[in-house]
Amino acid sequence: MNGPFSWRNWLTWFQDWQYFLQGFGRTLWISFLGLFFTLLIGVAVGLVLCGKSRALKRLCKAYMSFFQNTPLVIQVFIYYNMLPKLGIMMGTVTIGVVSLALYTGAYAADIVASAIRAVPLGQMEAAQSQGFSYMQSMMRVVLPQAVKVGLPPMTNQAVNLIKNSSVMAVVAGGELMYCTDSWSGNNLIYGPAFVMTGILYLIICLPTSMLARHLEKRSLKDA
Amino acid sequence: MIRFEDVHVSFGNLEVLKGINLVVAEGSKTVVIGPSGGGKSTLLRTINLFEKPKKGRVLVNGHDMNGIANHKLYQARQSIGMVFQNFNLYPHKTVLENLTMAPILLKRGSKQEVTERAMANLAAVNMTEKVDAYPSQLSGGQQQRVAIARALTMNPEILLFDEPTSALDPEMIQEVLDTMERVAEERNITMIFVTHEMKFAEHIADRVLFLDGGCIMEDDIPQEVFHNPKNPRTTAFLGKILH
Numbered sequence: 074m075n076g077p078f079s080w081r082n083w084l085t086w087f088q089d090w091q092y093f094l095q096g097f098g099r100t101l102w103i104s105f106l107g108l109f110f111t112l113l114i115g116v117a118v119g120l121v122l123c124g125k126s127r128a129l130k131r132l133c134k135a136y137m138s139f140f141q142n143t144p145l146v147i148q149v150f151i152y153y154n155m156l157p158k159l160g161i162m163m164g165t166v167t168i169g170v171v172s173l174a175l176y177t178g179a180y181a182a183d184i185v186a187s188a189i190r191a192v193p194l195g196q197m198e199a200a201q202s203q204g205f206s207y208m209q210s211m212m213r214v215v216l217p218q219a220v221k222v223g224l225p226p227m228t229n230q231a232v233n234l235i236k237n238s239s240v241m242a243v244v245a246g247g248e249l250m251y252c253t254d255s256w257s258g259n260n261l262i263y264g265p266a267f268v269m270t271g272i273l274y275l276i277i278c279l280p281t282s283m284l285a286r287h288l289e290k291r292s293l294k295d296a
Numbered sequence: 297m298i299r300f301e302d303v304h305v306s307f308g309n310l311e312v313l314k315g316i317n318l319v320v321a322e323g324s325k326t327v328v329i330g331p332s333g334g335g336k337s338t339l340l341r342t343i344n345l346f347e348k349p350k351k352g353r354v355l356v357n358g359h360d361m362n363g364i365a366n367h368k369l370y371q372a373r374q375s376i377g378m379v380f381q382n383f384n385l386y387p388h389k390t391v392l393e394n395l396t397m398a399p400i401l402l403k404r405g406s407k408q409e410v411t412e413r414a415m416a417n418l419a420a421v422n423m424t425e426k427v428d429a430y431p432s433q434l435s436g437g438q439q440q441r442v443a444i445a446r447a448l449t450m451n452p453e454i455l456l457f458d459e460p461t462s463a464l465d466p467e468m469i470q471e472v473l474d475t476m477e478r479v480a481e482e483r484n485i486t487m488i489f490v491t492h493e494m495k496f497a498e499h500i501a502d503r504v505l506f507l508d509g510g511c512i513m514e515d516d517i518p519q520e521v522f523h524n525p526k527n528p529r530t531t532a533f534l535g536k537i538l539h
Contacts, residue, residue, distance in 0.1 A: 193382075195384040198378075198384065199380065199384035199386070200386075202373060202377070203373065203374065203377075205398065206366070206370050213401070217388050218388055
């Protein structure tokens with residue numbers, strides 16, 4: 074077989090599989106940290122959106138509007154090229170985590186706010202009537218119920234975050250897509266590299282989106 | 297003791313309570329009746345400051361609920377139980393957890409003490425056998441009985457019932473009324489009921505308030521309000537309800 078998918082090309086890829094494994098590991102690490110901070114941002118901003126402070130709400134909406142309406146690749150470019158000029162230096166992993174968390178967090182906040190609003194108001198009132206503060210009522214009564222509503226769409230965001238981590242390739246992020254790009258460029262072998270990279274993304278994303286579907290079915294059944 | 301002093305409550309431009317003056321004695325059982333939109337629930341909800349008075353003040357045991365710091369308000373609410381129209385049990389908690397979560401976390405007794413109290417209260421509302429069930433596995437009447445036990449487990453000094461049978465199917469109303477009646481007879485708790493159940497009101501109350509248009513139109517013992525109303529609006533309302 075000749076062309077981009079020749080046996081020789083496949084063999085060369087398999088000889089260098091460890092290089093891809095390294096990138097795969099970094100993608101997992103960036104995604105894991107990114108997801109962790111996404112959840113923190115999502116819950117914090119979501120709580121503000123459901124709160125009473127108009128000033129904070131406006132601030133959060135401005136954050137969400139900015140990050141939801143500019144391409145992630147531009148945001149990454151700004152962190153990489155412009156922040157150092159302001160004296161803020163970040164490693165590529167940090168840039169990856171920060172950019173993914175801020176970008177996905179803007180969507181996660183919407184999910185958290187919708188999930189909180191889906192919990193009947195009476196639940197908050199019942200908790201407050203027992204003497205819980207607003208925050209205690211949120212943590213003990215409202216959020217545990219909101220999790221059930223918000224988990225399926227949040228899992229979909231996790232899939233998006235993992236795929237979006239490939240944007241780090243534009244700033245030499247060292248993750249899977251960057252490894253694929255640089256290895257292909259060096260070896261002038263594109264076919265096997267991109268196919269295998271696609272498969273590696275599938276290995277993480279497919280179970281995650283299957284989990285989302287399962288959670289969605291379960292939450293519909295419980296409703 | 298609960299004291300209303302010229303309490304006005306508004307929602308936007310709509311004034312719902314128009315200068316309520318009222319003293320509710322300790323341990324008394326008061327029933328509030330009146331047409332929908334008359335301000336009954338709002339009156340109840342001002343006691344635990346779910347609605348804030350625009351003017352005037354509500355004093356609970358001498359404390360102005362609107363003037364106290366947040367942590368004092370939360371503390372005060374621990375002694376003011378509330379039973380809601382829609383039960384509002386926590387669906388993610390079992391019956392027992394519904395009863396014990398707040399008293400344990402808010403330190404109204406040790407875990408063992410609270411659990412014993414909860415079990416005694418579940419027995420009082422005949423729900424012992426459902427201790428490990430989730431609210432979704434219970435009928436409306438059973439949920440409301442659990443909600444009453446939940447409120448009792450906080451050891452409240454005041455208990456507010458906000459139309460506790462309005463959301464129930466007719467065949468379940470009686471079991472909740474019986475439970476409330478038993479609780480009212482057995483416990484020395486100040487209780488205020490907002491209800492449309494006139495027979496229950498007449499039987500249980502030592503005082504009935506007729507509230508209409510945000511004002512107390514009639515305030516008397518049940519026999520007088522139901523059989524010898526002074527205000528023509530009370531007569532008209534009772535005429536519609538009872539016939």
